[in-house]
Amino acid sequence: MNIKKKYSVLAAAFLMCSMALSTSGFASEVSKDIPITSSIADEVKVFYQNDVKLSGGSPLDTSVQAKSLIQTTPKVERSSVATVYDEVGNVIDNVTIKQNVTSNENSKLAASGKLCTVLVAVDEEYRAKHSDWQTLTANAVEAADDAFNAQFGIDLTVTAYRYWFSSGNNASELLANLTGSATDNYDFVVGFTAEPDFTHEGKVVGGLAYEYPSAPTYAAYSTVLDQTSPSSNWHALQHELSHNYGLSHDPEASTPICIMNYGTMYNTSAWHSDHWTQLNARKIWYGSNTN
Numbered sequence: 001m002n003i004k005k006k007y008s009v010l011a012a013a014f015l016m017c018s019m020a021l022s023t024s025g026f027a028s029e030v031s032k033d034i035p036i037t038s039s040i041a042d043e044v045k046v047f048y049q050n051d052v053k054l055s056g057g058s059p060l061d062t063s064v065q066a067k068s069l070i071q072t073t074p075k076v077e078r079s080s081v082a083t084v085y086d087e088v089g090n091v092i093d094n095v096t097i098k099q100n101v102t103s104n105e106n107s108k109l110a111a112s113g114k115l116c117t118v119l120v121a122v123d124e125e126y127r128a129k130h131s132d133w134q135t136l137t138a139n140a141v142e143a144a145d146d147a148f149n150a151q152f153g154i155d156l157t158v159t160a161y162r163y164w165f166s167s168g169n170n171a172s173e174l175l176a177n178l179t180g181s182a183t184d185n186y187d188f189v190v191g192f193t194a195e196p197d198f199t200h201e202g203k204v205v206g207g208l209a210y211e212y213p214s215a216p217t218y219a220a221y222s223t224v225l226d227q228t229s230p231s232s233n234w235h236a237l238q239h240e241l242s243h244n245y246g247l248s249h250d251p252e253a254s255t256p257i258c259i260m261n262y263g264t265m266y267n268t269s270a271w272h273s274d275h276w277t278q279l280n281a282r283k284i285w286y287g288s289n290t291n
Contacts, residue, residue: 061206061232061266074143074234076100077155078115082138087163087181095134097158113153114287116187119219120158121178123166125194126226134161137192140224143234144241147259147269151276152283155290156188156241164191171198175208175223184219187286188244190237191223198225206232209240211248215285220244235259235266245282247275 076099084093120137127133138158145156164181168174178191198204209222222240227233239259250261256272257264271279 061227061229061235073100074139075146075149076138076142077145077149078157080157080159082120082134082158082160084134084161085163087165095138095161097138113149113155113290114283115290116154116156116287117159118156119160119162119182119186119189121162121164121182121189121191123164123191123193123195125166125196126192127163129194129226133192136230137161137190139230140192140234140237141190143230144237147238147271148241151271152279153290154283154287160186164193166191166193166195168195169197171200171205171208171223171225174198175210175221178223179221182219182221184221186219188241189219189221190240191221192226193223194226198223207236207240209243211243212246212285214246215282220286232266235269238269239265242271242275242279245279245285247271247278250275 076097079099080097082095082097083091084095086092118141120141122133122137130136141156141158145154148154148156162182164178166174167177174193174195175191178189182189182191196204205225206227207222207224210216210220212220220241222237222244224233224237224240227236242260247260250256250258250272252262254263255261257268257270258272258275259265259268259270260275261272
């Protein structure tokens with residue numbers, strides 16, 4: 001395989017920062033199903049070193065969340081059986097995620113849309129912190145996908161979990177490590193971490209993702225730090241996934257009200273008109289047709 005499309009921007013919900021991707025970091029701990037050769041790893045290493053752009057960061061969510069935005073039971077549009085892999089790709093369990101909306105609701109939410117598969121990678125710190133990590137992470141994905149589903153027919157479905165032994169000294173290195181440790185025969189790979197060193201310039205930040213200028217050849221990658229509120233986590237994830245669709249940040253301010261605006265992202269699940277138009281044109285980037 002060759003890399004067919006270039007990823008030009010590294011974006012975060014809270015920062016965009018430098019990353020160093022080593023050959024061993026990319027090729028290690030991949031699933032047995034998708035072998036990655038050293039030549040591909042070398043190509044990716046050169047690619048990222050040459051093409052990544054850098055930017056700054058912003059703090060975690062410290063706002064008081066409105067109750068209407070805290071979803072403890074988000075909409076699950078379809079049932080799935082998610083395979084659980086250990087850190088080296090061995091199957092160790094299966095988890096059933098049950099649909100909780102009616103067939104009629106589901107047809108409205110995902111009519112003529114895209115079904116996107118999600119691999120949830122959960123690091124050792126997150127697993128140690130939350131015994132119910134499978135439910136929490138699936139809920140975060142399903143809550144983050146409600147706006148994607150309602151607006152664009154994009155249905156994110158968790159189809160696998162992966163033990164992730166995260167390694168790195170900052171958020172950028174952790175994302176690089178995720179890229180190296182997860183298989184990418186999924187539409188999205190989302191890493192959930194509780195690492196205390198998920199930082200940029202000495203500040204703990206809330207998420208990191210790749211912002212793609214076009215549909216990537218491989219999976220789209222993002223990471224989310226475990227915050228104190230379920231609402232904070234799924235808002236951060238919706239922001240990160242929007243980066244995967246090529247959306248950039250708005251200037252931080254009280255307007256426009258948009259998930260891509262640091263000043264409003266924790267109090268909305270909407271995209272302003274320009275971002276809505278961009279996402280509508282790019283909704284075909286990932287997934288298979290739902291009908």
